[in-house]
Amino acid sequence: MSVISIKEVSKIYNPDKIPVKAVDKVDLEIEKGEFTAIVGPSGSGKSTFLNIVGGLDNPSSGAVVIDGVDISTFKESALIDFRLNNIGFVFQSYNLIPVLSSLENVEFIMLMQKIPKEQRHARAIELLKEVGLEKHLDRKPSELSGGQQQRVAVARALASRPKFILADEPTANLDSHSTENLMGMMADINKKEEATFLFATHDQRVIDKARRVVTLEDGRIVKDEKR
Amino acid sequence: MVLLKVAWRNVWRNKTRSGVVVVAVMLGVWSLIFALAFMNGFFKSYLSNAINKDFSHVQIHSKAFLKDGEVGFVLDNFQEIKKALEGDKTIASYSYRLKTNGMIASAKAARGVDILGVDTIREDQLTRVQSDIVEGNFLGGIKRNPIVIGRDLANKLKVKIRSKVVLTFRDKDGELVAASFRVAGIMESVSVKKNELTAYVLDKDVRNLLKLGPEEFHEIALLCKEEETVETLRTALQQISGNNEVASWRTLAPELEVMQSQSKISLGIIVGIIMLALCFGIINTMLMAVLERFKEIGMLMAIGMKKSNVFAMIVYETMMLSIIGGPFGLFLGWASNTALKEKGIDLSSYSDGLDKMGIDSILRPSLEQSDYMFVVFSVMIMAVLAAIFPARRAIKLDPIEALHKI
Ligand SMILES: Nc1ncnc2c1ncn2[C@@H]1O[C@H](COP(=O)(O)OP(=O)(O)O)[C@@H](O)[C@H]1O
Ligand SMILES: [Mg+2]
Numbered sequence: 063m064s065v066i067s068i069k070e071v072s073k074i075y076n077p078d079k080i081p082v083k084a085v086d087k088v089d090l091e092i093e094k095g096e097f098t099a100i101v102g103p104s105g106s107g108k109s110t111f112l113n114i115v116g117g118l119d120n121p122s123s124g125a126v127v128i129d130g131v132d133i134s135t136f137k138e139s140a141l142i143d144f145r146l147n148n149i150g151f152v153f154q155s156y157n158l159i160p161v162l163s164s165l166e167n168v169e170f171i172m173l174m175q176k177i178p179k180e181q182r183h184a185r186a187i188e189l190l191k192e193v194g195l196e197k198h199l200d201r202k203p204s205e206l207s208g209g210q211q212q213r214v215a216v217a218r219a220l221a222s223r224p225k226f227i228l229a230d231e232p233t234a235n236l237d238s239h240s241t242e243n244l245m246g247m248m249a250d251i252n253k254k255e256e257a258t259f260l261f262a263t264h265d266q267r268v269i270d271k272a273r274r275v276v277t278l279e280d281g282r283i284v285k286d287e288k289r
Numbered sequence: 290m291v292l293l294k295v296a297w298r299n300v301w302r303n304k305t306r307s308g309v310v311v312v313a314v315m316l317g318v319w320s321l322i323f324a325l326a327f328m329n330g331f332f333k334s335y336l337s338n339a340i341n342k343d344f345s346h347v348q349i350h351s352k353a354f355l356k357d358g359e360v361g362f363v364l365d366n367f368q369e370i371k372k373a374l375e376g377d378k379t380i381a382s383y384s385y386r387l388k389t390n391g392m393i394a395s396a397k398a399a400r401g402v403d404i405l406g407v408d409t410i411r412e413d414q415l416t417r418v419q420s421d422i423v424e425g426n427f428l429g430g431i432k433r434n435p436i437v438i439g440r441d442l443a444n445k446l447k448v449k450i451r452s453k454v455v456l457t458f459r460d461k462d463g464e465l466v467a468a469s470f471r472v473a474g475i476m477e478s479v480s481v482k483k484n485e486l487t488a489y490v491l492d493k494d495v496r497n498l499l500k501l502g503p504e505e506f507h508e509i510a511l512l513c514k515e516e517e518t519v520e521t522l523r524t525a526l527q528q529i530s531g532n533n534e535v536a537s538w539r540t541l542a543p544e545l546e547v548m549q550s551q552s553k554i555s556l557g558i559i560v561g562i563i564m565l566a567l568c569f570g571i572i573n574t575m576l577m578a579v580l581e582r583f584k585e586i587g588m589l590m591a592i593g594m595k596k597s598n599v600f601a602m603i604v605y606e607t608m609m610l611s612i613i614g615g616p617f618g619l620f621l622g623w624a625s626n627t628a629l630k631e632k633g634i635d636l637s638s639y640s641d642g643l644d645k646m647g648i649d650s651i652l653r654p655s656l657e658q659s660d661y662m663f664v665v666f667s668v669m670i671m672a673v674l675a676a677i678f679p680a681r682r683a684i685k686l687d688p689i690e691a692l693h694k695i
Pocket of ligand 2 (some may be wrong): 108109110
C-alpha cells in the first residue's frame with residue numbers, strides 16, 4: 063500500500079468569480095521510503111498540491127488517502143490532529159518557536175503528542191545529533207544560522223514519527239553551501255531511517271538529489287521520472 | 290506547563306511593550322485602590338460626622354411629640370429608661386434634652402431656631418460641642434441665661450459674644466413666652482443644622498420657661514461604643530419605653546443609607562471606567578503581539594497545535610501581563626493608604642465647600658480587606674475578558690495564508 067495515494071485531486075480557487083485551477087486532476091502514488099521532488103515553475107501549483115497532501119487544505123474534488131485514510135473531507139480540527147500524528151513539516155522559514163531552544167523546539171511537538179518527558183527528551187537529543195546540532199541544543203533559533211534552523215526543523219519533523227515529511231521550498235532561503243548540506247543530510251536520513259520525503263522546489267541542486275522528480279505545469283503532472 | 294513557559298517567554302519578547310502594559314496595570318490598580326479608599330474615606334467621614342454631631346446612634350422621643358412637636362409631650366417612663374441607660378455597658382455616652390422651636394431675635398434681625406436645653410457635661414460628652422466652639426465657650430462664662438449659636442446664625446443676627454438675644458417660644462400651655470439670653474459661645478460645626486438652626490441653652494433655664502417639671506425631657510440621644518450593638522440596644526429600649534419611639538440613625542436619617550448605596554454605585558462606575566481603560570490597553574497590546582506573530586502562530590497550527598492550546602497560550606500571555614502588574618499596584622495602593630491614614634489628606638484649601646457638606650477638612654482614605662479582595666477579583670475578571678479577544682483572533686488565523694505571506 064502506498065503511503066500517499068492521490069486520486070483525481072483538483073483545487074479550484076475563486077470558484078464563483080474568475081476560477082483558478084491551481085491543481086487539475088492529479089493522480090500520484092508515493093511509496094514508503096521515497097525521496098521525491100515536485101518541481102515546476104512558480105505558480106504551477108506545487109504549494110497548493112503539497113498543502114492538500116499535507117492536510118493543510120481540502121481539495122475541491124478527488125481523494126487524498128494517507129496510509130489508507132481518506133482525509134480529503136476531514137474538518138479543520140480533525141485535520142490538525144491528523145497532521146500532528148501523521149505528517150512532518152519543513153517550511154521555507156518561520157519553522158521554529160523563537161522563545162524555545164533547539165532542544166525545546168524538537169521536544170515541543172512530542173509534548174503535543176503527549177509523549178512522556180524522558181522519552182521525548184532522549185529522542186530530541188538523538189535527532190539533533192543526527193542533524194549535526196548536538197553542540198547547539200540550548201541555542202535559540204535567533205542564535206543559529208539559516209541552515210542550522212532548517213536542520214532543527216527537519217529534526218522536529220522527524221520527532222513526531224510521521225508517515226512522511228513534507229517540505230515546501232526548504233532551501234529557498236539558504237546559500238548553496240547550506241543547501242547542499244541540508245539536502246545531503248535529508249538524503250542520509252531518508253536512507254538510514256526509511257523516512258519518506260516529499261518536497262517542492264525549483265532549485266536545480268535540490269532536484270539533483272531527488273530520486274524521483276514529478277513535474278507540474280499549470281496544475282497538471284507533465285512528467286514523472288524515477289532515477 | 291510548557292505552554293505556560295512559552296507564554297511567559299513570549300511576554301518578555303517585547304520588553305518595552307509588555308513593560309508598558311505591566312506598569313499601566315500597576316497604576317490602574319493603584320488608582321483604583323486609591324479612588325476607592327478616597328471615596329470610602331469621604332463617605333465614612335460624612336457618615337461619622339452625621340452620627341457624632343447630628344443624629345447619634347439612637348434617639349428617643351414621645352410618639353406624640355414626634356407627631357406635633359408640642360412641648361407638653363415629654364418622654365414616657367423616663368425613670369426606667371434612665372436606669373437602663375446607666376446600667377448599659379454598650380453605651381458610650383448619652384444626653385437628655387429639652388427641645389422646642391421658636392424665634393431668636395437680635396437688635397438687627399430675627400430667625401427661626403431649634404432650641405436645645407441640655408446639661409453641658411452630658412451634651413459635650415455626646416456631641417463634643419466644646420470642640421466646635423470658636424469663640425467663647427459652651428454655655429460658660431455668662432451668669433444668667435447663656436446661649437450658644439452657630440457662626441452662620443450669629444452672622445445673620447449680627448451678634449457677637451456677650452450680645453443679647455431674645456428667644457420666643459410656646460410653653461406647655463401654649464402660651465408664648467419670651468426671655469433674653471446672652472451669647473456665651475459661637476460654634477462652627479460640620480453640621481449645617483448646627484451652624485444655622487440650632488441654639489443650645491441650659492436645660493434648667495428653659496425648663497422653667499416651658500413650665501415643665503424636673504426629670505421631664507423631650508429627647509434622649511445616645512452613642513453606642515460599637516455600631517454593631519445599636520440595633521440590639523434600640524430593641525431593648527423600645528421594650529421599656531411605653532409610648533416612646535426609639536429610633537436608630539438609619540430611620541432618623543434615611544438619606545444616609547441612600548447616600549451609602551449611591552456612593553457604592555459611583556464607586557462601581559469609577560471601577561468600571563478604570564477597568565475598561567485597562568482592558569482596552571491590554572487587548573490592543575495583545576492584538577499587536579498576535580498579529581506580529583502571525584507566521585509563527587500559523588506554523589504552530591500547521592504542524593498540529595490544537596486551537597485550544599493556541600487559545601490557552603494567548604490567554605496565559607494576556608493574564609500574565611495583568612497578573613504581574615496587579616500585585617505591585619495592590620502593594621502601592623495599600624502602602625499609600627497606610628501612609629495617608631496616619632496623616633490624612635489636608636483638604637483645607639477646598640474645605641469651605643466641604644464644611645458645608647458636612648465633611649472634615651482632613652480626609653483619611655479607608656479601605657476594608659473586602660475592598661482589596663474586590664479589586665483583586667475585578668482585575669482577574671478584567672484579565673480574562675481582555676484575553677478572550679486576542680486569543681480568538683489568534684485561532685482564526687489561516688495557517689496557509691500565514692505561511693505564504695513570507
Ligand atoms: N489562496 C489563493 N487564492 C487564489 N489563488 C491562489 C491562492 N493560492 C494560490 N493561488 C493560485 O494558484 C496557482 C498555484 O499557486 P501555488 O500553488 O502557490 O504555486 P507554486 O507553489 O508552484 O508557486 C497560482 O496561479 C496562484 O496564483
Ligand atoms: Mg510555492
